[in-house]
Amino acid sequence: MILESVENGPLIWPTVEENGVIRTKKYAELSAAEKIKVDCDMKATNIILQGLPADIYSLVNHHRVAKDLWERVQLLMQGESLHTYYLRFTQLINDMNIYKMKMEQFQVNTKFLNSRPPEWSKFVTDVKLVKDLHTSNFDQLHAYLKQHELHANEVRIMRERNQDPLAFIANQQMTPPYFNHYQSSYNNPQWYQISIQPSQCASI
Incomplete structure (x- = not known):
């Protein structure tokens, strides 16, 4: 689900009608599956940010959507050396292991x-x-x-x-x-x- 957040985008928050007004549900009102999806979105964003060099991090740390963040990082990292990419990928795999992603x-x-x-x-x-x-x-x-x-x-x-x-x-x-x-x-x-x-x- 963390990978799906990066590839397909975050949870589209459901809405609820209250007193004739439609509003977005609060986190506490989400179903168990929806809460897991939101948590995975957050973890995906954290994993990507933790694996970035400081100069790139400073340009993208305002992103809160993992898919948008990853696409932006891909554009910024074009032209990086193979060794730098290898180190960044290794850090990403290490972070995934910390989150017990297999x-x-x-x-x-x-x-x-x-x-x-x-x-x-x-x-x-x-x-x-x-x-x-x-x-x-x-x-x-x-x-x-x-x-x-x-x-x-x-x-x-x-x-x-x-x-x-x-x-x-x-x-x-x-x-x-x-x-x-x-x-x-x-x-x-x-x-x-x-x-x-x-x-x-x-x-x-």
Whole structure:
């Protein structure tokens, strides 16, 4: 239920009619199941906040809805190093264990991989093919992905530059020869595939 709070949003508080006026129920008036849901919403928010670095925490600690908080954190944490993400994920798993939240190893590994930003998609697919997510742990997945962090960062840089056609053209005019080698490698479908959003096609 804590995970559901993060993925699907909090309890929609029920209402009650009193003296012809409709109002939101108080906590004491909720059913047992509804109280559990509210408690899980609060725990989900606390777990996320406890795993954040101070600079990110200061930007999101006003959020009280776990789903909104998590989506905001994902945006703010784009571009963080793999090691920083690994430490944050480890803290999150540790907090879950404190709350006695048990997840299958496959679930933990899937969450670890699927939370990586788009530039990691090719390498995430690779690790899913070579590693058994039922028996491996996310420490091993981190070690595998670490070998490809340089390439993932290069993909992110190219993607960010390509989002603005004018910036891309200007960059092309100033790009040193050695960078063209990397650029040509991105066009090689054998190791990398880039997905272009419809909005980007329209802008191009």
